[in-house]
Amino acid sequence: MQALLPPTYYHTHFREMMAFVTGLYGDGLGLDEREFMARFEQLGEPAQCLYIRMVNRKTAIFRMRDLNYPEIGDIAAAMDQLTRHGFVRGLECGDYRACLDSMTKPDLVRLAKVAGLPDMRSNWSKGDMVAYVHDLLSYDNFTEIEDIGASFVPHFRERVGFLLYLYFGKLNDNLIDFTLRDLGILSVKARETHAARFESVDDARAGYFYRQRLSELKAKGIDPNPLAAQIETFPAALSDHSQGLRDRLLYRLGQGFEACKDYGRALDLYGRSQAFDSQERRIRLLYAQGAVDEVKALLDDIMANPAHDEAYIFADDFYSRKFGGRRTGVLTELLRSGRTVVVDDLYRGYPEAGAIQALSAEGWRGYHVENTLWPSLFWRVFHDELSTAPVCNDFDPVPKCLRDGRFHIDYADAVVAKIAAVRDGHIADILTPARPPDQEEERLWGEVIDAFVAHAAPCAIATVLEAFAHNYYGLRDGFPDLLLIRGDEVRFVEVKAEGDQIRRNQLARLNLLKSAGFDVEIVRLSYRIDPQQTYVVVDVETTGGRSIYDRVTEIGAVKVRGGEVIDVWQSLINPKRPIPAFITELTGITHDMVRDAPTFDQVADAFADFMEGAIFVAHNVNFDYGLISAEYRRIGRGFKHPKLCTCASMRKHYPGLSAYGLAPLSREFGIELIGHHRALNDAHAAAGLLALVNEQRALKE
Incomplete structure (x- = not known):
């Protein structure tokens, strides 16, 4: 049952936010912030509530008729007090x-x-x-x-915005997260220790300035000239965080001038920024202008002192192509070197699943892990440290030391000891069931981790985990799509569909894994009709047609490969709700039939296993797929497979028929359909239609 909030819940949340910020920053708060909070305390609660209501809205201009808050009571009296204390103005x-x-x-x-x-x-x-x-x-x-005369503006919005920035670390104009927390919608785990997000309030003020300007630049067609003219008055960046925001702003301004073909201004702005993106654009523009010596010097400097692996890859590649005689870039050469794997055309949009299916023929067990495996393993190894490390607030569960890149410093002894244990082959002794707070748990995830640590070389695992300890956020993306395990062999595979490119961060992660001792590979997909592709033709019976509200009462599934039925799966399912009379009349499924049947969560594993590596086929596929996906979501699981609709496919390949329902098509093509509207019977009939569809697909390839 959803929690009920008190009428002035927003007042409680606002005061909670201010108390938290005051507790973290104390006397370090600026005069403006302290003055605002002192004046706010002088207001009566109704006036405080009215002010909070206004500043929590995006509206800038208010009239009395806009203010309808019964819980406040006398709105006019509250407004009068706000006016007298300077919280609103004309x-x-x-x-x-x-x-x-x-x-x-x-x-x-x-x-x-x-x-x-x-x-x-x-x-x-x-x-x-x-x-x-x-x-x-x-x-x-x-x-x-x-x-x-009857219009007014809430005063001190900027100060409220800055207090929210101190709390959340981003631009925020409301406290909706507090509301979602109290309603039980947003899960929040309270921590005993908190750390100030910013090194000083002055540094936070600089960050707030740069965040605001970056937000303004997002507007389409914005003129960069007025902001660029104020560069000399920009606040000083006092930390890596605010410096990063400043560099990003300079980069965005440079992009604005480059888009206007004002290359001189663009080069000036790129030159003021320490961001790698700015360095790259500056080098490319200078090269286009023929400044070869300056470009060489800049590239030499990057290669001698790279900010990260991607920077070195760019500099080395650019130098080799422009000055070393190489005709193609390293990323292009790497992509071309990958082997080609043929997958069924229906895997377009599902490249990782297609690659897993194709590589299983070589004996590999494949897992789509991408950027989740290493963070998850890192959290399982260092759970004790991460679970007690200070966070910036309870809505931001990632410890501050990870965001700041100080984990290896603040927990140096633990890092040394645990990395040594991993390298010595004792990782299983220190693993916990933890996972990153922004990562959902999947049924197979524990199996993936266990299989990986059981077969991967301990030294290789230790090397990558140590890199994460030093640069957790810098390594948050770019890892290969697949983990493959075959016997004692472990391999990471980057999957590229037709038209995909290799990005520099992906090459950097491949290099990291390879240098650690892992086998890595790039696989390029080629889409064809695969006659040996496995399909599972599914039909569901339900309590109704709305996936949000209705539940599955029966699943029938027929597995097909090479045009032959190789397996079947069927189960009645207890929907835990009444079956409408018209549904019973249609399907013949009664309350008595499902009373002792398993619930969906009890058959979810079996059906997922039956579906593994297959394409989901159904007549009006979005209906059946949507109902089953909704059932998996209710138990906190994902369900994702390529789909084929026999109804849409029959319309495409056999146009001009009078009707395309399952029964009319079965009669038209002599397909046996006995006991229509029972799941397995309908699935068998749809499998017959699949055979007709695949005949036409093969002819038109």
């Missing part, structure tokens, strides 16, 4: 654009008509209307037409 010239933004399109049309601006059209977008009025109608003339 409109000023600087609010003009926001005031226009708050108007509806009909109001803007009326305003333009009264102001004598006849060119505006009612079919314009609101943004175009606002820009038109703002450019042609002065604020003074606007106030003569519109009654702004």
Whole structure:
């Protein structure tokens, strides 16, 4: 049952946020923040509630008619107190654009008509209307037409925004996470120890500035000139975090000027940024301008002092192609060197599943692990340290030491001891069931970890885990898609579908794994019709047609390979709810038949095993697939397979028929269908349609 919130829950959340920030930063808070909180405390609770209600909304301009909060009581009295204490103010010239933004399109049309601006059209977008009025109608003339006396603006929004930034570490304009926590929707595990996210409030203020400017630059068509003109007044970056934000802002500004073909300004901005992306763009622009000596010097510097592996790969590759005579890039050569594996055409969109299926013919057991295996293993090895390490707040469960890259420093003894234990082959002795807080648990995940550590070389595992201890966030992406295990062999495979490219971070991770001692490979997929592809033709019976509400009552499944039925699977399922009478009349499935049947969670493993490596086929496939996927979601599991719809495929390959339902098609093509609307019977009939579809697919390949 969902929790009920008290009427002024938002007031409790706001005060909780302020108390948390005060407890972490204390006297380090700036005068503005301390003054705001002191003045806030002087307000009565109704006025505090009204102020919080306003600043939690995106609306910039308010009128009394906008404020309808029964839990506050006397809104007018609360507003009067806010006005007397300076928490709200009347409109000023600087609010003009926001005031226009708050108007509806009909109001803007009326305003333009009264102001004598006849060119505006009612079919314009609101943004175009606002820009038109703002450019042609002065604020003074606007106030003569519109009654702004009853309008007001909440004061101190910037200070509230900064307090939220201190708490969340990102731009945030509300406390919705607190609400979701109290409703039980968002799972939050309280920690005993917390650490300030920022080294100082001044550093946080710099980060807040850069975050705001970056957010502004996201708008399409933004002019970079006004912001670029203020560069000399930008706040100093006092930490790696704020320096990273500053560098990103300079890079975005450089992109803006480059897009406008102002290459001189772009080069200047890229040169001011320490970000690798800026270095790369600067080198490419300089090379295009013929500044060969400067480019060589920059590349030499990167190769001598690379910020990370990707930077070195770029510099070495660029130098080799432009000055060393190599015709193709290292990434292209690497991709071309990969072997080609043929998979069924239906695996388009499911390349990893297709590769696993194809490589299983070589005896490999494949797992799609990508960027989840190593973080999960790292958390299982260092669970004791990570579970007690300070976090920045309870909504951000990743310890601060991981974000800052200090884990190997703050827990140096544990890192040395545990990496040594792993290298000596004792990893099983220190593993726990933990997983990264942002990673969902899957049924096979424990099996994957156990199989991996049982067969992989201990020294190789230790090398990669040690790299994670030093740079957890720097290694958060780019790892190969698949883990393959065959006997005592372990291999990592990067899968590339047609048209895919190798990225530099992927090459860097392949190099890391290879240098650690792992076997790595790149596989390129070629899509064809595979006559030996395995299909599972499925039909479900349910309590109704809505996957959100209704439940499965029966599953019938027929496994087909090479045009032959090789296995079947069937089960009645207890839906744990009444079966409507019209459903019983249609299917013949009664309450008595399912009363002692297993529930879905009791058959989920068996059905998943039956589906392994197969393509999911059904007549009107989205219905059956959607119902089964919903059942797996209810038990916290995923369900993902390539799909084929026999209804849509028959329409494509056999056009012009009078009807494409399962029964009419079965009659048309002489397919036996006895006991229609029982799952296994319908699945057998759909398997007959699959054979017809595959005949046509093979002819048209």
